[in-house]
Amino acid sequence: MPTSQYSSSFGRLQALSVNFLSPALMQDLLKVKDVLEMVKMLQGTWYGEEIEKAASIYQPPDLLEVALNRHLVKVNKIALEASPFNGKNAVRAYLLKWDIYNIELILSSKNMARTITETEPFLVSSRNFPAGISAGNIPHDEIKIILSQSGVEAAVNQLLKYTYGTILLQYIDAYQKTSDLGPMVAGLQAYYYQTLIESLRFFQGDEGIIREMFRTEIDKKNILNLLKGKEMNVDKSIVGKHVVGGGGIPVSELMDMYGVNNVLEFVNRIENYFPLGEAVVQYRNTGSLVDFEIGLDKFINNKYVNKLKNIALSIGSIFYFIITAEHERENIRRMAYGKRYNISTDRIVSMMMINE
Secondary structure (H helix, E strand, O other): OOOOOOHHHHHHHHHHHHHOOOHHHHHHHHHOOOHHHHHHHHOOOOOHHHHHHHOOOOOOOHHHHHHHHHHHHHHHHHHHHHOOHHHHHHHHHHHHHHHHHHHHHHHHHHHOOOOHHHHHHHOOOOOOOOOOOOOOOOOHHHHHHHHOOOOHHHHHHHHHHOHHHHHHHOOHHHHHHHOOOHHHHHHHHHHHHHHHHHHOOOOOOOOHHHHHHHHHHHHHHHHHHHHHHHHOOOOHHHHHHHOOOOOOOOHHHHHHHOOOOOHHHHHHHOOOOOOOHHHHHHHHHHOOOHHHHHHHHHHHHHHHHHHHOOOOOOHHHHHHHHHHHHHHHHHHHHHHHHHHOOOOHHHHHHHOOOOO
C-alpha cells in the first residue's frame, strides 16, 4: 500500500500538538487573579517567545493580545509548510481569513476614528514572516501602511493592489452615503468563502466534511448578522446586504425567517438547522447575542471539527491542528476578557471552546 502524502504532515503536526495547553494548565489560568498573572504563567509555554519579544513595547492586556496573535501567525506558517503540494492551496485559501480579519479591523477603526495604537495590537500579523506564508497574503509592513491611512476611502485605495481593494471599491459610493461598512464586509466574506470552497477539490475524497463545515460557517455569519439586525430592528432591505450566499441555508429562506417579531422567534425558526436551546437559556439571563455566537461555534466544533482528527492521513489533520490553535487562542482571550471585567469563572468556562 502506498504511503499517504499526508503521513509526514500528520507526524510533524502531531509532534507539535504536545505544546497545546493541557486541561490542567487551562484550569490554573482560570484561577489566577488578573491578566498579568496569566501572562506570567504563559511565559513557560509555547507562547513564551512571543511574550518576551512583545514585552519591550507592550504591557498587559495588550501584551497578551500581541503575543497570541503573533504566535498564531507562527503556527499558521508551520501548518502551511507541513502541507503537501496538493493541500497547500486549500490551506492558503483558509488563511486568507486573517487578511479579511485585519482589513475589517482597520476599516472599522477608521470608521470610528480610532488611533493606530488602539488598533495595532489586535492585528494578526508579524514582521517575522513574509507575505503569503503565514497569517494571510498581505505582508506586515503593508498592513502598517494601510493602518496609517487617514480614513476608510484612503485605506481602500491602498488595498487596490490586492483583490480585496477591487471588491471594496464597488461599495465605496454606498459607504460615503451611509457610513455602513456592512456591504463591504459581506463582499469580502463572499470572496473569501468562494475562494476557500473552490480550493477544496476532491482530490482524495474525504474533504467533504470540511466543505460542509465551511458552508455551515457561512450560515453562522449570516445568522449572527440577522440576529444583530433583528435586535436593532433594522429594515429587511438593509440587513439583506449583509448576507452571503453559499451556506447550507438558502439566503431566501433566511430572509423569510427575518420577518419574525424578535430575536427569540428567529432563533426558534432556525432550530431545525441549529439547536440552540442552551444559548437561549443564557440569552434570557444576559440579553447578549454573544451567547448565540458561542452556541453556534460549539455546534460547529462538535459536529465537524472534532471529526477532523479521525481522518488523520488527509488535509483534515492539518485543518484540525490549525483550528485547535485558533480555539486555544480564543479561549485564552476570553479568559483575559473575563479577568478584566470581573466575569465569574463559571461564565468564562461557558464561553470557552473545549474539545470533547
